[in-house]
Amino acid sequence: MTDAGLPNAEITLGQLADKMRGAVAFDAKLIGIHSGGAWLAERLAKMLGGEHAVGFIDVSFYRDDYAKKGLRQKVATTTLPFEVGGSRIVLVDDVLYTGRSVRAAINELFDYGRPEAIELAVLIDRGGRELPIEPTYVGARLTVARDLSIVLQRHPDGNLELSVEPAEGASRA
Amino acid sequence: MRNPQLNGDGELQHLLTLEGLPPEIIARILDTAVPFVSIAERDVKKVPLLRGKTVFNLFFENSTRTRTTFEIAAKRLSADVINLNIGVSSTSKGETLLDTIDNLVAMNADVFVVRHGQSGAPHLIAQHLSATDRAHIHVVNAGDGRHGHPTQGLLDLFTIRHYKRDFKDLTVAIVGDVLHSRVARSLIQGLTTLGTAEVRVVGPQTLLPTAVESMGVHVFHDMRAGLAGCDVVVMLRLQSERMKGALLPSAGEYFKHYGLTADKLKLAKPDAIVMHPGPMNRGVEIDSAVADGEHSVILPQVTFGIAVRMAVMSILAGSQPPA
Numbered sequence: 001m002t003d004a005g006l007p008n009a010e011i012t013l014g015q016l017a018d019k020m021r022g023a024v025a026f027d028a029k030l031i032g033i034h035s036g037g038a039w040l041a042e043r044l045a046k047m048l049g050g051e052h053a054v055g056f057i058d059v060s061f062y063r064d065d066y067a068k069k070g071l072r073q074k075v076a077t078t079t080l081p082f083e084v085g086g087s088r089i090v091l092v093d094d095v096l097y098t099g100r101s102v103r104a105a106i107n108e109l110f111d112y113g114r115p116e117a118i119e120l121a122v123l124i125d126r127g128g129r130e131l132p133i134e135p136t137y138v139g140a141r142l143t144v145a146r147d148l149s150i151v152l153q154r155h156p157d158g159n160l161e162l163s164v165e166p167a168e169g170a171s172r173a
Numbered sequence: 174m175r176n177p178q179l180n181g182d183g184e185l186q187h188l189l190t191l192e193g194l195p196p197e198i199i200a201r202i203l204d205t206a207v208p209f210v211s212i213a214e215r216d217v218k219k220v221p222l223l224r225g226k227t228v229f230n231l232f233f234e235n236s237t238r239t240r241t242t243f244e245i246a247a248k249r250l251s252a253d254v255i256n257l258n259i260g261v262s263s264t265s266k267g268e269t270l271l272d273t274i275d276n277l278v279a280m281n282a283d284v285f286v287v288r289h290g291q292s293g294a295p296h297l298i299a300q301h302l303s304a305t306d307r308a309h310i311h312v313v314n315a316g317d318g319r320h321g322h323p324t325q326g327l328l329d330l331f332t333i334r335h336y337k338r339d340f341k342d343l344t345v346a347i348v349g350d351v352l353h354s355r356v357a358r359s360l361i362q363g364l365t366t367l368g369t370a371e372v373r374v375v376g377p378q379t380l381l382p383t384a385v386e387s388m389g390v391h392v393f394h395d396m397r398a399g400l401a402g403c404d405v406v407v408m409l410r411l412q413s414e415r416m417k418g419a420l421l422p423s424a425g426e427y428f429k430h431y432g433l434t435a436d437k438l439k440l441a442k443p444d445a446i447v448m449h450p451g452p453m454n455r456g457v458e459i460d461s462a463v464a465d466g467e468h469s470v471i472l473p474q475v476t477f478g479i480a481v482r483m484a485v486m487s488i489l490a491g492s493q494p495p496a
Binding site: 058060061062066067069070071073074075076077078079085107108110111112113 | 184201204205207208210211212215216217219220221222487488491492493
């Protein structure tokens with residue numbers, strides 16, 4: 001399903017990279033939050049040039065809704081092929097909404113070590129924060145109804161696309 | 174009939190046996206254990222999933238490895254862990270099993286890990302909890318009588334999958350004292366459910382259960398024939414302490430016929446792996462040169478066991494009681 005109101009993911013990614021270029025430390029590690037953020041971190045590392053090591057984080061073991069929803073079906077392995085302690089880190093996610101995933105990711109990172117600094121880059125900021133978390137770099141800002149979620153998909157050719165789906169738990173009447 | 178391990182939504186509520194457990198649920202446990210393996214390599218070897226939960230290790234029968242790995246698994250999930258060695262406490266004062274459970278529930282238990290000499294004890298506890306409207310408390314079978322040892326079966330499956338990837342082309346030989354082995358029973362059930370090409374049991378007639386063929390295995394009494402072309406060799410401990418009567422001439426005679434030596438292992442595939450659930454008797458069922466040799470994955474089994482038990486407890490504790 002595509003939605004006419006949504007920006008083009010590839011163009012938005014270019015805008016995000018433009019904002020990060022020159023602003024992000026040359027040796028900052030890019031850590032993508034599984035799964036959309038992981039695709040973006042890989043792409044951004046290529047687009048930014050420099051010496052950006054890439055890692056991936058799956059925050060399932062740190063989510064605050066575990067008691068309510070249990071463990072997700074598929075949990076990916078967090079892979080951080082560098083020292084987190086002392087590193088400058090940019091967390092990368094596709095859509096920033098409540099801020100809860102970012103909170104979980106920051107908590108998980110500190111179990112690997114004490115980073116020198118953490119910044120946050122997101123493709124889409126849709127507002128609706130429930131925690132005091134603000135992104136450092138934003139591709140585009142959008143307003144979306146509460147009962148919809150924005151989903152980033154990757155096509156077999158590697159192209160990224162945004163779509164809208166009914167939010168989990170929203171009434172489908 | 175509904176599987177008593179699953180709730181109304183088909184989610185895993187208790188882990189009592191691998192028998193009849195759907196392949197998707199086994200695969201989900203194995204998949205979930207993968208990210209838990211890497212937690213052991215971090216600075217902080219803990220995740221907050223079971224923070225505030227209390228896990229009771231109820232061991233009515235002795236065990237060091239299983240109890241310790243459950244304890245480490247629960248602690249790495251941030252649970253509080255209480256170890257009870259019941260063999261030497263309440264029951265010797267006459268308390269019944271279910272009274273012991275009710276007392277521990279009154280202390281706000283969330284998960285019971287149960288090892289019991291009687292087959293079916295964990296099942297009885299799970300039934301008691303459901304019947305008394307306490308289905309939010311979970312039971313994990315850590316070995317019951319000769320019946321089953323599902324987390325050991327799962328860690329064996331995890332180990333095999335780790336080294337061999339796929340079950341559908343594998344030949345697995347389980348060698349030795351199958352009669353007394355709940356480990357063998359659970360592993361056979363798991364291997365069959367996941368579609369293993371061939372499962373063999375190898376041992377003397379006196380140490381194989383009657384009609385073991387009905388579990389879908391091929392029976393070999395000659396170890397050399399049984400090992401030929403195998404991808405995986407699982408050695409079982411000779412459980413002399415459970416043997417009543419003369420099932421064997423002597424340990425020396427047993428080793429001669431059913432002990433795994435480098436010479437016999439040559440009959441298996443060149444990249445075969447050798448497993449053992451421990452504790453092993455060197456020189457009885459396995460030669461030291463093999464136990465410490467390049468084919469041995471006996472110590473990785475222990476490490477994987479922690480991750481698999483973390484996966485089981487985190488899936489159970491996150492499942493919702495039936496509405």
